[in-house]
Amino acid sequence: MTFIALVVGGTALISWPAGRYMAWAMDPGTSGRGNANAFTNLFQSIGGSITRASQDWKQYMISLLAFNVVMFVLCFAILALQQYLPLNPDGKEALEGSLIFNTTASFTTNTNLQHYSGEVSLSYLSQLAALMWLQFVSAATGIAALAALARGLAGRASGNFFVDVQRASFLVLLPIALIVASLLVIGGLPMTFNGAAVATTLEGVQQTIARGPVAAFVAIKQLGTNGGGFFGPNSTHPLENTGFWTNALEMFAIIIIPMACVWMFGRIVGRIRHATVVFGVMLALLLVKITGAGYFETAPTEAFAGLPIEQNVGNLEGKEMRFGATGGPLWSVLTTSTSNGSVGAMHDSLNPLTGLMPMIGMWLNATFGGVGVGMINMFLYMIVGVFIACMMIGRTPEYLGWRVEAREVKFAMLALLAHGFFILVGTAVFAATPWGQNTLNNIGPHGFSEMLYEFTSASANNGSGFEGLGDDTTPWNIATGLVMLLGRFIPIILPLAIVGSLSAKRRSAESSGTLSVEDGTFAGMLIATILVVGALTFFPAATLGPIAEHFIYMNG
Template identity: 90%
Template structure:
């Protein structure tokens, strides 16, 4: 247990330390200032010269939103076209055929929305061109969309123009994501991941049996899938595959890559707004929630199991079913928490094999959807909780609520609650429909609470733009593909559009100076209020569903 605690502390603590300078760099890259000198402004002028007049005009929140939506529609159409025509396109050495229409829709929606939910096995279904030109490209630009939206939000809260979306998405892609991905990909190649455009290799085993081993440009794909909180996998088994996760060191690197940019996004927000102490409080709240979920997952998964019931307690290593044995019983539950505290859908263990309450921890991460979250959008989701929390605190002390000098009134609270409730609506309504109809029931491999958990997890993952799966679920059907595809699209853009609308509404008001009666957003009182808001909203929305799924399964399990 001491070894497990040490590994968790070093991994999460070390990544948190690195996020501080990375946040400073991201603020430099995304918000260099107008008309100044220096490398960042020189690169800004280069981007403007490449893309022309469309990048010169400063945009209000409506124009910024429209630009963001148009860009994402183009991404969706390009991805759909490549997947639909892959059998005619180059870089297809293994002769991959066309995939089914609803699966093309689901995959295009998934990667456009930074979800990367996969109802297919990558090495089985897709060509190298589809993996790189469609999916890996979207892993960059969909992640860049989230960083751009956060930078615009922060500028607006700082009392400045929001900027230009087309300029911001270039900054995020070429100055933030690409350089970091190149460094991580190089380390992964050194660690043993393949990087080749050659086709599958046929090997002869020691028993004399021929085996076809898929390979490809794996290191590049894995680097951005983790850094962009994209998830998914080049191979069907994802990061449990030895060619996608070769050793202890690549495992640690990939887990660190999952959370590094979401952590740094909080510091970037604080620097752009000009309130770094406020960012520190938000970071502390996120970190506390992350550590609680991590401790819960590791503890519940280390519970003694019937398979080892006859062994002394010190030899009962807990539940190892569905785990990557190379990394012990801690690696799987830790990965499951990190990947669902962000919107990263990669997996380091079969979530369907987790103990019931261990499986609840990833669900909680996606239900709250603000423990660092996806790149950029995690902090945007936390902003929604901040608006609600500040409003409640203001009402409690009988003072007009204010946040960073902006008066929070009914319109802003309605927008924030609508975004938060939409998340729960997509999860719970989708789960109810599929649990009550053959669309869901006929695709289950398990009955009872565990089967319900599989359906609940799938819609939770889609709505949180996460992409991981509980598995044990035959989800590559037209109803599942269409339903989760639509959920991913709505759940991606509603929580981006409404916060931008909040900033637009605030910007139309006169900003007031903070006084002694203003609720401080830089102390422990605010942190406690924020935690309470997150937990109350999450509990009221999702506790009934949790009791029908993992909690019920836990009590069935312990009473057997």
């Protein structure tokens, strides 16, 4: 409990000043302090005439999509040609075509789903110039989209995407990443461009030890809710996570910017009390999942099931013993609540109902969520919740003075249901065909859970996995690559369209008859909306996977 309070509670406290700083960086007019407009002038001089025009939501969206197309093409080219490019001291060869597509889609969409092992497959140039660069700019895309959405709700122009993505990259992500990377180097993570080291063990056997610019890569992988590991074992690798303090620092890095994004949103729209309510709802749902994961993981594996209760050590399979039995479940919840995707334990080895907690985090996709896009996903739930609540009590649905009508609700529901559609249809197709059946290492409910988790992770732009699945095949690479692309951009485009639709109307002054978005009633309504939408969409699939596996385990 002390460790949970240190990580979650400490990060929540620091997120308040971090949110103030992000509001200053992304929207200089909200803080009234400093001269952030000087940075705007600098960014416009770098970007040229394309950065000087104010954009409406459609122009902003087109710029965002065009920028991501360019990112995709550049990353694809580097991965496809890495064997001919510099910074390849270990002579890495080209990846298979469908794997290049999957990896490029993964890092462009801030997912970082890895069907490869980084130290085995990729050169230093591929890790840095393709993947780590995308970890900055894909995360910056999410922060920029949230800033544009918040400005629209505040009744202002969306801004300019190219300026916003520079603000997010150079004023938010890069400074924090430099601090975290420096602390990780102090904590013992490698930071070198030398090739793999060759050591002789005490038995006289030669061992090749992969290394590289690990600290820089790990810092942004966590801060940008990216999650892709420099090494295949991710943050369970002793060179990605050397001890207790680096473990705590990496958990802090996973959730600090998603938490700060809520406060940034509140400052830009000018409604800090509203942001406080939203933050409280997100934090409550996060703590429920952490509590559930910790409790469910106290049940021992079959090998220890017969021990006396006083000797019960819980499920130790697939855990990092350096960090204790609770470290893995805590990490699994934090990383899937924030669409991060890094792992501190083997998720495939979690007890069935513990494994359900990360799935729930990705299904709801709004308990802080990815940088920027987590708050955007919560905005969708708020639109639906406000509409339902006001219709039930006979009031005109309004959110922050904007009248919510059928058009906005349709867009919100389309975005929410698309998430479930990609997960459930993809899982059903692969469960019914050799594409999925021939890649399973487990049969029955657990095998189903592995496929369900893979499509859940892809659609939620998370990137973690139940790694009992042989997912480096052409069908898996193509299918999850397409799901990642659709699951990334539909939930960004439709919320921007909602704000565009709202801002075309006349904004009303709030009165005593307006449903408040700053009290406990709104918080309860929001929680109910999230849980009802999530339960109706995903409960049947959960009963076929982790819930069924739990009862089979309980019955021996």
